[in-house]
Amino acid sequence: QEGNYTPGSKYIIEDITVSGNASFNKQTIVTYSGLRKGLSLVVPGEKTSNAIKKLWSSNLFSNVNIYVTKVDGNAIYLDIEVTELPTLNEVKITGIKKGKHDDIIKENNLKKGTRVTENLLTTTKNYLENKYAKEGYLKSKVYLNPVTTKDSTGKELVNLVVNIDRGDKVKIKNINFSGNESFASSKLKGAMKNTKQRNPIRIFKRSKFIEKDYQEDLKKIEAKYKESGFRDIKVTSSDPTYNEDETISLNIDIKEGKKYYIGDINFTGNTVYPDKFLRQKLGLYKGDIYNGVLLEKQIADASDPDADDLTNLYQNNGYLFSNIVPVEVGVRNDTIDFEIRISEGKLTHFKNISVVGNDKTNDHVIYRELRTKPGQVYSKQKIVRSLRELGQLGFFDAEQLSPNIKNPNPNEGTVDVEYSVVEKGSSQVELQGGFGGGGFIGTLGLSFNNFSIRNIFNKEAYKPLPMGDGQRLSLRAQASRFFQTYSFSFSEPWLGGRRPQQFSVSLSQTSQFRFDPVARDVDRDQRFLITGVTVGLARRLQVPDDYFTLSTAVSFQHYNLKNYQTGIFQNISNGFSNNLAFTVGLSRNSLSINPIFPTAGSKFGVTGKFSIPYSLFNGVDYADLERQREIAVEDNNRNALARIDQEKYKWLEFYKIKFDGDWYNTLYKKLVLRSNMQFGFLGAYNNDRGIIPFERFFVGGDGLGAFSLDGREAVGLRGYPNQSLSSTDGGTIFNKFSLELRHPITMNPSASIFALAFMEGGNSYNTFSDYNPFDIYRSAGAGIRIFMPAFGLLGIDFGYGFDTLPGQPKRNGWETHFILGQQF
């Protein structure tokens, strides 16, 4: 700051000029400095030095000065002189493969236009040298050569040459131990997991030297000694020595010290659990070799927060503020006495339970599923269970559910839990159109899984749909010239909101017409109508445990035929049939956590479906009816047959028992085994009346619902064509066993993908006397599943059928199955 001014007196800025700027606008620099025309200030003073500081901190200039150019009374003229830092123009990298150049530029932020500072050069050099050292290139050298040029406008540019000389990877020739008496050197080398000496036979593990891994391996040697009672073990290593052939030798010195044994173990401070129980839990006894590592693990295992150790014994059972410390109270020769000091702290209760992140789902839908409640004793198990319940709702991204333990208060013994949820899309749309069956078929399906029926007439709630009450609503319409199907279903998981009892209702209507080959058009006079209603109630039980659900349902179907011949009704072409049945099911579902990809738990259920035993009281002699039928068949009397069959099927009489069990076990890391078992049996109360041709089982193929006019059930069995393992009328008894290995590829909420390999077998049988659970069709194969919230589950499986189907000359071989819709 120079000029003809009086230091310490006040001036008003008349004008500011900028010099030395090349790429920045004058106005920008002035604005950034915080000085402006008309500002009054003391020179030199705080405002000018702040301006310099501000410009400096922008990291855009290598030099900043403010000069007084002129003083006129109390008007002052300032000049801001800057020297801009040169910018980076071109980066050339030598010494490594071209493919890695972009990564290096990205990692070090060496973009064109970056200001070149000394700092940038040093950090780049250090970063690269470290990077290669970590990969085993201990002798890597990085040279940076910045060359300054000027462009046509006079701006300074830097062309940077980065020369990387990685040198050779440094291999370990030998690892030498000294001082080890209790363990052979080879044993100790084995304990080192990532530092290996060169060995031509071993091909999977590298013999590179990486400092970080080496230090970890030294700790592993220490741990090995400690596990065997060498409490005072010291493992030291001098710097690696270089051999002539560019390899190194590692020298490790070991001071073993004495081998120790456990003496007395006393517990103090424990009031909740007795000594004996704790001692058993600890699993270490007097006279054992002193295993420091195990002792630590049994008290608080740092490597596994869910370990079965003493700390968790207390913490998971309400003593969140407990603290357990083992103290050596005496060393007698080679024996160490312990005192396990336990400070139990106050019994902890939950205080506030809260939920954040729900921007679609209403509070009550979430809170009612939580197993943690205010005032309850703290329990980790209850938190885990709550997460499971939230995951099973299907409204949230199961991978992102997390409980936050907040405000732990040891004085009051309270803690808050905040569940953080992330909503995911839970509505699905199906819109299809295509040609099939002689005409255009259109399908529109809508399914809303988090609907709010009470807001259905509330215009405000349509954003875009009334959501958030956890109800499920689905509508589906499929139509062509020959048939129409409409269905509607609704379910409310907590009817009345007081307790978990699911209420569901569904309606469906199907009409089918014949094609008239003469008129080449649909003949609406030949028709087959099916109307169905189902109302169900399912209650979550408390006993035997609260994973159980008892469900009941009443279903009614009315079939009506006019001039319509179809196989199941045999000889009736004008008539009707009613199917009224009661279903009772007991199921248990403890799958966790993600409903799309469960990793633990099981799901199994038994259901029974029963019609009223009409033949007990309706006075019809079905044995006689059967005899009449035989005569009619012999006489080929079609009218009599129609009358008899109509009598037989007026009200369908049957019972059906099914079992379905799924078990999920995590085998290794993310590899999950799913074991499945299914069994079904359809029977008749009255043997004279026989087993109905409805409600039958069709085994084989992808198991998708098919076009089920007659209440049939498709049971998937991959490796064979659809429904190929049942007779044309369908089986009355079936069983199926399946093992599936699953591994996730990505669990991203927008598309979860997992791969699977399976082995399964099953069969269906026409009568109970044919039944043989070991006479099954076997298959194996692999596939993939993709779950996208808007489309549901999609998948493809390739299965190989090992057995020969009836009428086939050889084993069935490969089949491809496409899976659509949710199957979990």
Add this chain to the structure above:
Amino acid sequence: CSEYQKVYKNEEVAPKYALGEKLYNEGDYKRARNLFEQIVPGYAGKPGAEKLMYMYGNTMFLMEDYITSSYQLERFVKKYPRSEKIEEMSFKSAKSYYMLSPRFSLDQEDTNKAILKLQNFMNTYPKSEYFKEASDLALELDDKLQLKAYDIAKGYHHRISSGTQFRDDYYAAIAAFNNFLNDYPGSKYKEKALYYKFDTAYLLAINSTERRKEERLKDAIKYYNKWKQSAAESEFTEEAEKHIAEVNQELEKFNNQ
């Protein structure tokens, strides 16, 4: 080709600014926004930027795009602390968050932000023409938070089951009402919370095992008295009196023993 189209497609900045300002003044916010959007990034630090940012932020606000306006207006307030429009912009920034606040039964992150912003505004500009409105909005949001907390506590009361979790459910409801009463001591839902707390204690006592019944009956009386203090006239009076009579009658049995 309209003037707007010509300017919109042109590279030049000055005409965009001029036309944008004109459209803004005429109330054609949509087109004004489109023009502003193009020039805002390049305008930082230049004279006129403040005016531009003012119009830009206001456009978002007036178009009810509160997600953007909350951010843009907040940026304006930070960037131009000496602006003469600062008061208006701070208020609108706070009000944008108010508009984003969802129904009470959802996550209230934006509500809390809005209350904080409104509070800050009222502290900074106690004489502002917007003060009354800000205060009304803040009260409304505070009421929403109270309703939420009350509704959650009431949920525990609603879901008391008769199964094995019987006692847990009662205690949870009482603890939840206690939390609510501690967190919002002056709430307008206080009387309701006190009543339902009594109601819970009453149900617990009446259905209690003999061993703990006396103690629970006495608790119920305690909660009844708390409610009575705060309820001069209440929709629950009749019900409460019926319950307390039953409690007293039950307690009588213990006194006679």
